[in-house]
Amino acid sequence: EKGTADDNLSKIAGKNILISLGGTFEEIDPIRGISNRSSGRMGFELARVFAEKGAEVSLITGPTQQIIEHSNVIRYDVKNAAQMYDKTVECFENCDIAILSAAVADYTPKSTFDTKLKKKTDNLVVELVPTKDILAELGRRKKENQILVGFALETDNELENAKEKLTRKKLDCIVLNSLNDQGAGFNVPTNKVTILDAKGNIYNSDLKSKYEVALDISEKILNL
Numbered sequence: 329e330k331g332t333a334d335d336n337l338s339k340i341a342g343k344n345i346l347i348s349l350g351g352t353f354e355e356i357d358p359i360r361g362i363s364n365r366s367s368g369r370m371g372f373e374l375a376r377v378f379a380e381k382g383a384e385v386s387l388i389t390g391p392t393q394q395i396i397e398h399s400n401v402i403r404y405d406v407k408n409a410a411q412m413y414d415k416t417v418e419c420f421e422n423c424d425i426a427i428l429s430a431a432v433a434d435y436t437p438k439s440t441f442d443t444k445l446k447k448k449t450d451n452l453v454v455e456l457v458p459t460k461d462i463l464a465e466l467g468r469r470k471k472e473n474q475i476l477v478g479f480a481l482e483t484d485n486e487l488e489n490a491k492e493k494l495t496r497k498k499l500d501c502i503v504l505n506s507l508n509d510q511g512a513g514f515n516v517p518t519n520k521v522t523i524l525d526a527k528g529n530i531y532n533s534d535l536k537s538k539y540e541v542a543l544d545i546s547e548k549i550l551n552l
């Protein structure tokens with residue numbers, strides 16, 4: 329550990345932090361779409377922690393029930409992966425640290441219907457096309473003084489896959505969410521993570537509140 333919590337507090341004041349969070353919603357017709365189980369809670373707690381430390385936080389969020397009120401937070405609401413891509417790439421230009429915790433859809437319907445799809449008796453096929461990988465794009469654009477943090481959620485070969493993502497997407501740090509632990513993951517107030525950085529450090533958190541996990545994550549990032 330290089331810095332203490334107090335050293336880190338002075339490092340962070342006035343810095344621009346970008347945080348993406350929540351799941352995206354990929355429209356099929358005006359009523360339906362494809363989404364995922366991300367609540368955005370972990371991202372909101374991260375925003376709270378960084379705002380309380382005096383950083384200027386730009387929050388880019390998919391559809392969510394969460395609210396945050398802090399004068400250091402500017403919130404941008406987006407719906408789908410394409411909108412999240414545009415806003416995140418735009419905000420990255422002037423940010424010091426980007427933390428992408430959003431659960432972005434990897435696929436989106438090739439075309440959307442303008443009117444509600446009516447039920448028929450035969451099968452319905454919705455063709456999906458890949459979305460753009462926002463994190464990988466930021467990795468390509470990253471300047472030397474910028475820090476890029478990704479999230480990973482794996483069901484198998486967790487550590488190996490997370491390390492591979494860290495390298496391939498040119499990240500400084502990756503936060504691995506474990507689905508194998510009770511009390512961690514979607515829509516629960518607690519979480520347990522493993523944090524890996526590009527220098528090879530690995531940190532395992534205990535099971536604790538998402539706010540406390542956010543504090544851990546912020547300390548690890550600031551030590552970079």
Ligand code: CTP
Nearest residue numbers: 428429430432459460461462463478479480481
């Ligand atoms: N991510 C992103 N843009 C996407 C998909 C994912 O920026 N279109 C980001 C997420 O915000 C997260 C990280 O990539 O920080 C990990 O997402 P994940 O879905 O686990 O990674 P993939 O590269 O999609 O790998 P795979 O699906 O093979 O596990």
